[in-house]
Every structure is written in structure tokens, then in C-alpha cells.
Amino acid sequence: MRIMKAEQFGLQREVEYGTPEQNETVRQIVEAIRTEGDGALLRYTEQLDRVQLDASSLRVTQEEIQAAYGKVDAAFLTAIREAAVNIRVFHEKQMRSSWMDLQPDGTMLGQILRPLKRVGVYVPGGKAAYPSSVLMNVIPAQVAGVPEIVMVTPPSTGGKAGIDPYILVAAAEAGVKEMYRVGGAQAIAALAYGTASIAPVDKICGPGNIYVALAKRAVFGAVDIDSIAGPSEIVVLADEGANASYIAADLLSQAEHDEMASAILVTPSEKLGAEVAAEVERQLATLPREAIARASIDSYGAVLLVESIEAGIAVVNKLAPEHLEVLTVDPMSLLGLIENAGAIFLGPYSSEPVGDYFAGPNHIIPTNGTARFSSPVNVDDFLKKSSLIYYSKEALLKNGNSIMTLARHEGLEAHARAIQIRLEQEGK
Numbered sequence: 227m228r229i230m231k232a233e234q235f236g237l238q239r240e241v242e243y244g245t246p247e248q249n250e251t252v253r254q255i256v257e258a259i260r261t262e263g264d265g266a267l268l269r270y271t272e273q274l275d276r277v278q279l280d281a282s283s284l285r286v287t288q289e290e291i292q293a294a295y296g297k298v299d300a301a302f303l304t305a306i307r308e309a310a311v312n313i314r315v316f317h318e319k320q321m322r323s324s325w326m327d328l329q330p331d332g333t334m335l336g337q338i339l340r341p342l343k344r345v346g347v348y349v350p351g352g353k354a355a356y357p358s359s360v361l362m363n364v365i366p367a368q369v370a371g372v373p374e375i376v377m378v379t380p381p382s383t384g385g386k387a388g389i390d391p392y393i394l395v396a397a398a399e400a401g402v403k404e405m406y407r408v409g410g411a412q413a414i415a416a417l418a419y420g421t422a423s424i425a426p427v428d429k430i431c432g433p434g435n436i437y438v439a440l441a442k443r444a445v446f447g448a449v450d451i452d453s454i455a456g457p458s459e460i461v462v463l464a465d466e467g468a469n470a471s472y473i474a475a476d477l478l479s480q481a482e483h484d485e486m487a488s489a490i491l492v493t494p495s496e497k498l499g500a501e502v503a504a505e506v507e508r509q510l511a512t513l514p515r516e517a518i519a520r521a522s523i524d525s526y527g528a529v530l531l532v533e534s535i536e537a538g539i540a541v542v543n544k545l546a547p548e549h550l551e552v553l554t555v556d557p558m559s560l561l562g563l564i565e566n567a568g569a570i571f572l573g574p575y576s577s578e579p580v581g582d583y584f585a586g587p588n589h590i591i592p593t594n595g596t597a598r599f600s601s602p603v604n605v606d607d608f609l610k611k612s613s614l615i616y617y618s619k620e621a622l623l624k625n626g627n628s629i630m631t632l633a634r635h636e637g638l639e640a641h642a643r644a645i646q647i648r649l650e651q652e653g654k
Contacts, residue, residue, distance in 0.1 A: 227503040227523055232492065232530040232541045244440045252411045252440040259415035264422045270412040277381040279407065284423045286389065286405040291398050294391035302392060306357060306399055309584045313361050316586030317369045320605040332618030339609050341371035342450075344425065346417035347402070348432035349393055351380035351409055356433075357396030362588050362603060363431045363452075364400040370608035376427060377402045378417060380409025410434075411441035418445035431603065433590070452603055456594035457486035457526075460578055461547040461567075463538050463560075466495035468553040469574060473498075474505035476551055476578050481522035482515040488526040490545070492538040499529040539563045546597040549578050568597040619652055 244252070258266035264281045272278045295303075326336030347363040350356065360377070367375055377397050383390035389407060397405060406424055408416060414434075420426030429450040430442060442451045460480040462473050477489035491502050506523060513519050532538040535554060542550060546566035554560060557572040564570060568591030569581055582589045590603040626649045633641035 227506050227527050227529060229496075229499050229503055229529040229531065232532050232537070235490075235528055235530050243443075244436050248436055249440055252437055252444055255411040255437075256415040256418075256441055256444050259412055259421065260419045263420075267408060267412050267416050267421055267423075270410070271381065271408055274410055274412070275381050277387070277407075279381065281423050284406050284408060286394065286407055290389075291394050291405070294389075294394035294398075297391035298395050303395065303399075305584075306361070306396055309358065310361050310365065310399055312584060312586040313365045313588075314369060317366045317588070317605050320366075321369060322606075322609075326614060329618075329621070331620040331624070333621040334614070334616040336614035338612040338614055340612070341373070342367075342428040342608050342610060343372070344374040344376065344427045345372050345608060346427035346430045346449075347375060347377045348409075348413060348417075348430060348434050348438060349377055349379040349397075350432075350434045350438070351383040351390070351393075355383050355390035355393050357390075357392045358583050358589065359433060360393060360396040360402070361400050362590050364397070364402055366588065366603055366605050367431075367608040368401055370605045372608050374404070374427075375402055376404040376406070376417070376424070378406045378408050378413040378424075380413075381407040409438075411437045411444075414438060414441035414445060418449045429608070431590070431607070452590065452607060453592060453596070453600065455590075457488065458483040459488040459490075459545075459548040459593055460551065461490045461492060461542055461545055461549070462551045462553060463535070463542055464491060464493045464495075464498060464551075464553040465535055465555060466493075466498055467555055468493075468498060470498060470501035470505045471509075472574055472577070473502045473551075473553065474509050477502070477506060477523075477527065478509055478513065478519050479578055479582075480549065481519040481527060482513060483518075483522075485518055485521035486526065487522040488547075489523060490527065490547075491529045492532060492541050493529065494532050494534050494538065496531060499531060503529055535560070536563070542567065546592075546595040548591045548593045548597065549581075551576070551578060566595075566598045568592045568602055622648060623653055 255270055268279055324338045326334055328334050345367045349360055364375055379389055379393055414430060416424045417427045417430050427449060431452040433455050439454045443454050458480045460477060462476060464473055473491060480487050481489045493499055510516055510520055530541060532541060543566045548568045550567035551571040552560055553574055569587060571578055581587055588602040592600040626645045629645050630642040
């Protein structure tokens, strides 16, 4: 693991927009689904996933879902149910209400909040299955009141035929009743534009590979999307008293996600930095996903040495990491100085997987430095807001001239006349 001064390290990560060839492939797939519907969807499923389906077998049946329960162990079922409760309780605290404000002159202004009607959740089936991501997408939408939630996932998971039963069980436990065995860019396009078998949605959420990310980018505007997620990231800010083995384990917890994942320690302690680097090597040797984690650590891992914890916080704010762990003597005292981080984990017992799986906050968090301006998935992502304006005659007569002044200043005479005609008739 590289050890260097913070100023020697590139503090910004490039957003992945794919190669020209990948973009063209996605463009062709999306256009084919938009114009041909189920025919193209089935064709690409056979071509890319090596699974031959017909329209009648796209939807996962209730019998398959029930059969999946017999394939998962009891401990998983208990854990997923406990996690679902925690996630639901946390997101219920985010709910807001519509409001209206009545003025003395009879004017009423307000905001009406309504849930989206139909949301699509993408669940990847590539290198590993992530049942926890199902909960993190579905539960906030449910809390928001979304009446229709549909899940799509590839017809094979982790290179093995069939949908991972743990994904099906997690979706069923979260309350999803509509699931389809389609993946990749073709699934995103089907959700966006609809086919004979899959009705279109208002928003698409969930992580995926580069083709899924590019497809989400391509359909944005026809539908809303959560984000274009990049590789996972973790930054640990630690002082000399932190436990090196804890830090190494937490860095590797993100490095094992993907070869492009980023795991960084920021510390003023050269001694701790050396201990963590050595501990990472020791722990790497026994990881089942050693090859992936090692590629991540070699390419994107680093120990960044700073003059002080305060200087470290400045580095953290520039990195704007997805996950930030603060392992210092008094982490709570630093909280007010941290401006840019998707999720903040304070203290030695708040290991990143606590948030990934169980505590309740959402683990779908902004990556690639976008925590500077965006937030984890939350209930608001599934609500739309309408402004409410009821203007009284008294208010219009009082403010009409000001409204016309602004309209005419912008050269919009018809705007001004829409007010003037009322003043002329109502002001009599």
C-alpha cells in the first residue's frame, strides 16, 4: 500500500463515462428496446446473458419466490428482517408533509408532496449478489408511499444460471411483488420506455456495471434516475491512537467490492500508516476475494500523511468520499468541520459494514466526489413536489403593477397583459 504525503496524491477521481464503443453499444440497445419492445429485450437477453426466454417467462412467478425461501438459511432470513426494520425506522424519520400558508389578505401558498407512482429497482447479477441493496432501494420508496415498485435483475447471478434466491427473498421481504429476469442496458431501457410485458416507470434506482450506468444516463429525461454511481470508496481519518487492524479491515471491506474501489487512510502518524500498510498485506492473504481487493489496493489504495488532524479534514473535504470513518480520540468534536462525505462513521465500533447492512441509514451513497453536492438515497428521492398558489383579488390589486413591471422588463408583454386585463376589470 503506497505511503505518501497528501499533496502528492490526486484528490479527484474521474467520473466514468465509458469508451466510445461502450456508449455506442448502449445507444443501440436502448434504441432497439424503445422501438421493438419485447422482441429486442428477449434477443439481447439471449445474446448477452446466454439465456433464452419468451415473453411469458420474463416475470418471476410467486412459486419461484416461495421456492427461494427454501434455499436460504434461517440466519440470513432473521438478519434481513432485522435490517429491514432498522432501515424502515430510519427512513420514516425523513418523511415530510405537505403544507399551506394562509395570508391575511386571503392568499394561500403551499407545497403538495406526492409519491411517484411507479419506480424501477435494478439489482445487479455480476460478480456478487447484493440482497442488502434491494432493501436500501425499496424501503425508502415504500416509506414515501410509492404504490408500484418493480424489480429487474439478470437471469443469472454471479455467472450461475438462475436468480440468486437471496435476492428474491430480500425483495419479497421488502414487499416487492413485481419482478423480472432481465438485466443490463436492455433492462434499463425496458423500465424507461416500457414493453408489452413491462410497464414504464417514473424513476430507476440501483447500481450496475458500466453498461447499466451508461443506459441510465441515456434514458435520463424520459425518466428520473438516482445517480450514475462510480466504484466504492472509503476514507479513514485516524490519529496515532487508532487500531491498525481495525483500519486495515475496514479499508479492505471496500477494496473487495471492485478492482476500481478506493481505500485511503489519512493520518498525521507515520507509525500508524506503516502499521496499517503492513496489516493490509497480512489480511489480504486470507481474503476469498484477494485478487479483487489487491488490485484495488495496488491501484487506488494509499496512506496519506498530513501535518495534523485538521489538515486531514481539509483533505477529506477535497476527496468528498462516499464513506468516511473518523477514528480519533474525540471524533464527535470533529463532526462540525466535515463538510463533504456521503456517510460519516464515528468511533471504533462504527465500522462501515454496520451502515452497509444493518444500522438503518441508506448505503446507496454519492461516489466520485459527488458528496460535495448530493446525498444518500432517501425518502425525498421518491416524492415529487407541486407548488400551490391561490392569489386573492386583494393581493392581485396590491401587487399587480410590480408583476407587470418585472414582466415588461423581460420583454414579455403578454405576461404583463394577463395581469393588466384583470386590474382593469377587477379594479373598477
